[in-house]
Amino acid sequence: MQNRTLEIGVGLFLLAGLLALLLLALRVSGLTVGAGQDTYKLYANFDNLAGLTVRAKVTMAGVGIGKVTAIDLDRDTFTGRVTMELEKRVDNLPVDSTASILTAGLLGEKYIGISVGGDDQLLKDGGTIHDTQSSLVLEDLIGKFLINSVNKDSK
Amino acid sequence: MRRKSIGERIRLLGRAGIDVVGSLGASTVFLLRVLFGRGNVGNGFTQLLIKQLFSVGVMSLVIIVVSGLFIGMVLALQGFNILSSYGSEQAVGQMVALTLLRELGPVVTALLFAGRAGSALTAEIGNMKSTEQLSSLEMIGVDPLKYIIAPRLWAGFISLPLLTMIFCVVGIWGGAMVAVDWLGVYDGSFWANMQNSVSFEKDVLNGLIKSIVFAFVVTWIAVFQGYDCEPTSEGISRATTKTVVYASLAVLGLDFILTALMFGDF
Numbered sequence: 001m002q003n004r005t006l007e008i009g010v011g012l013f014l015l016a017g018l019l020a021l022l023l024l025a026l027r028v029s030g031l032t033v034g035a036g037q038d039t040y041k042l043y044a045n046f047d048n049l050a051g052l053t054v055r056a057k058v059t060m061a062g063v064g065i066g067k068v069t070a071i072d073l074d075r076d077t078f079t080g081r082v083t084m085e086l087e088k089r090v091d092n093l094p095v096d097s098t099a100s101i102l103t104a105g106l107l108g109e110k111y112i113g114i115s116v117g118g119d120d121q122l123l124k125d126g127g128t129i130h131d132t133q134s135s136l137v138l139e140d141l142i143g144k145f146l147i148n149s150v151n152k153d154s155k
Numbered sequence: 156m157r158r159k160s161i162g163e164r165i166r167l168l169g170r171a172g173i174d175v176v177g178s179l180g181a182s183t184v185f186l187l188r189v190l191f192g193r194g195n196v197g198n199g200f201t202q203l204l205i206k207q208l209f210s211v212g213v214m215s216l217v218i219i220v221v222s223g224l225f226i227g228m229v230l231a232l233q234g235f236n237i238l239s240s241y242g243s244e245q246a247v248g249q250m251v252a253l254t255l256l257r258e259l260g261p262v263v264t265a266l267l268f269a270g271r272a273g274s275a276l277t278a279e280i281g282n283m284k285s286t287e288q289l290s291s292l293e294m295i296g297v298d299p300l301k302y303i304i305a306p307r308l309w310a311g312f313i314s315l316p317l318l319t320m321i322f323c324v325v326g327i328w329g330g331a332m333v334a335v336d337w338l339g340v341y342d343g344s345f346w347a348n349m350q351n352s353v354s355f356e357k358d359v360l361n362g363l364i365k366s367i368v369f370a371f372v373v374t375w376i377a378v379f380q381g382y383d384c385e386p387t388s389e390g391i392s393r394a395t396t397k398t399v400v401y402a403s404l405a406v407l408g409l410d411f412i413l414t415a416l417m418f419g420d421f
Binding site: 003006007009010012013014016017018020021023024025027028029030055057109 | 202212213317318324346350353
């Protein structure tokens, strides 16, 4: 009898531990099981990524529809090449859609926002979004502002 | 002779060095014999293991859950205070989860485990040694390493990683309670920020690996100190103190090394 309660206690303990690992995986790290099948790949080249990272969100109208899976430099055009994985159910993006790098809040994380174009042809798996808008770099803005004010003064 | 000569001092230093290396070697041989040696186990190993899992793992649950809850709550409170001055309270979930998974979960659980279960293991085995139960076992043909030590060692290896996972979950839940229900951080952004920044391989698995290493070290130290202690009541108390001190130092030192290897990027 004593032995039985002991075994039940140990069994519950082991279950609780494994359940905790599962919770951490699914709820905390947002791991999705078997997400490989229902996504498709798109590429986009940006002049300046400025802080975009792998696992960043890809959104459309503010709704998350995928994530960035790889970032590397395109050797021929000297631009940043971003690989995105989008959900299969959003497979009706026109080829002239625009991808832009946006910032959540003033200091928040970078993410990619896609706005639709009007073309009849649709982007396929492995396609590239040509119309892109790079990240807003604060230093560039300040630089432009300064040059403008200098030009104004000299007139 | 009041002043020791230089030769004598060098000899003493040499003896201290030999002692350190000797006890390291003895504990390694001990560990290998426990894990891989063949011997008469007596009645079934699983029964012994379950009994030890109960006293090492289940009995540590209360302290782990309670401290996990409070540490998570305090983290959320402190994080909220600092983050709200930058206007980014939503990041509090991310902060709590990463702190717990990467550092505090494995380390604090291992320290509590050393104090709660490690000291008990040392005292128990030391007491068995001083009352000559270990040598009596040997006399009736049961290998004490297999019958007494091995189940305790395995129970420690299994329990600590599980306890760490429970600690993290309870801590994050406590943090969510404080941040969302009390301080009014928006529920959705709390969890979404956390899920965006926590990666399973980099954070959860690395925390798990850390806790497995700590489990190995803490239980090894505890069991060896008990087996190696002087068979007197004073010796047992000294061995128990040593267990807690050595295990805590080993955990903190190893944590730095593991963190450097896992998150150091070099």
